[in-house]
Amino acid sequence: MSKRVAYFVTCIIDALFPDIGEAALDVLERQAVQVEFPEAQTCCGQPAFNAGFQEESRKVAEHFLDVFKGYDAIVTPSGSCAAMVRHYYPELFKAHPRRDEALDIAAKTFEFTQFLVDELGVTDVGAAMSKPTRAAIHDSCHGLREMHIDRQPRALLSHVKHLTLTELAGHDQCCGFGGLFAIKMGEISSAMLKDKMLNINAADADIIITGDASCMMHMNGGLSRNQSKKRVVHIAEVLAGRI
């Protein structure tokens, strides 16, 4: 019996970056993974959770539990949203009647590159860049520190044709996004982004690759405002051969 795999596209990719959503789905389908897209999905609840609104977050998380019930795996192209489900659902439902359900869903939720490398055992997805490209990785914080995603994207990217991986100084340093942090603490967030852009502009790389669309959006927002030629792309776009 084949496994039932659900695709959680995340609210931000759904609304703002549908190309990335399709790219990740393409990559999964090329690995002969039958992926379902439960249409009732919305958000994992992280924005409210991080702002301290746990009750509101829990209600949205309950909707997530309803939508993704019964799947063998839930795959999402975001280290941050995966970390929310995997690490914070157990906390959020600690003293809740749906605790066991939350623990079950948490254990079955995987970030996209983690699913490819650790679950499917795939490191070569047969991707190629449209032209020879130098690229450096920005390790998004939640993926890196809560999901321990660091070797998986590197393994996958090492097989992409016409792609040379270079180093980004401060590759594990936060870009300053932090969700509502970027609004609540706008000045600090902007100062952090400035530090990040200094490193990006100094990097010997045409593009920066990351695993979270939110960090990507933040860095690109700063780069375009400052007329930088550098751009940040999502790893799914690279692996789908769309760059």
Next chain:
Amino acid sequence: METNPKNFMSSVVIALQDIQLQTALDRGTTRGVNGRIAAMGETTDANVLRRQGRLARERALNALPDLLEQLERNVVANGGQVLWARDGDEANQLILDLCKQHNVQRVSKGKSMATEETKLNHALEAHGIEVNESDLGEYIVQLAGDTPSHIVFPTLHKTKEATAQLLHDKLGMPMTDQPEEMTRFVRGVMRQKYLEADMGISGVNFAIAETGTIATVENEGNNRLSTGAPRIHVAIMGIEKVIATWEDYAVLVQLLTRSATGQRMSVYNNLMSGPKRASEPDGPELFYLVLMDNGRSGIYETEYAESLACIRCGACLNVCPVYQNIGGHAYGWVYPGPIGSVISPLLLGIEEAPKLPYASSLCGACMAACPVEINIPDMLLKLRRDLVKAGDPTLEWKAGMKLWQRAMQSPRLFLLGVKMAQAGTGVIAGKSGKIKSLPPPLNAWTNSRDFPAFPKESFRERMKKRKANQQASS
């Protein structure tokens, strides 16, 4: 401006524009991070060492009341005395009483964050007692009428150039940019102060309960001189600093120095077990240990107890991109950086520091650097939850969150919201597809960054077509 956690937002703006501070922060935090990474990297397995450190701290905290009593018994057996202080004022009063009792005119101080909590220097000076900081950094801070901006490097906010200017202006030092020359000059000024002091006051890095020994680490020898030369030594510590055994000390002391200054060992490791004995040629005649609570017992049995495991190495400050940009003073109290954003609200009361729990992007670099694995992001999240429960957010935020929740509980409302955003942002962004300006509070984003317009079709809308295409082709 009086530093106060309540002024956080305005302090941040000032700090971000201070070019001298930004230079000092870049240099100081980079040095701190690189030193720690190198020193932890040369251990056989840094993560195993951290685990051992964490377990040592847990052993201590789990048995805290017993260990404190054991510590007291052993300090007394060694010929010292133990004084208990409920809060900072009580600690200051106890030390002031000792000064009066022993006719103390001059005090030489080793570095102590506990006395920064109590503002001991001011309390003693108000009674005509001369207090001389003997740690170079603390001395510079005292000379400038300043406060430390870092737990380990008190003058991290000052460039060496600014320090030279201060020493030149206040003490007539010939101008130099060589830290060694500055140190030599200050040493000349300071030597006499140890000899003149009637009392030495020090902090405590660890107190080893099983033998009643207090341990300090330092690099200048000033702590050793301050505690050894005067006739009285008073050590002051927060009650969480007690540990069980020498084995635990062996683990923790190297975690401390490797994480704090990137040293395998500090230059001086002072281990003090009571006053001078009859057979010993020197040392203080009297030894007092002040055990200060000052809010700690209030954390002890809560879900924030983990914060008491902190060994004050400062690694989380150095590695924090927020601290790297705003420095220590903006946090407004003794303990800055990520750990400060946790313990300031806990020790002072959350209403006294309501912005600090939000002063983090939750990137987790602090947790990864912490030598005793303190989960700082988790506690920041819990403090934010407490703030929401206490009614801190504005009505707009509350209403916004409720609205968001409703929309996210319903795919239909979610799509409606997306369609509205598509229409709205499409108009604002125009041809460029980039939004350059949004109304408050979203202008906090667009002041420095573009925001993308929502594309005409969301992923879920595309999925409908994708499915239809797949069905048509199959």
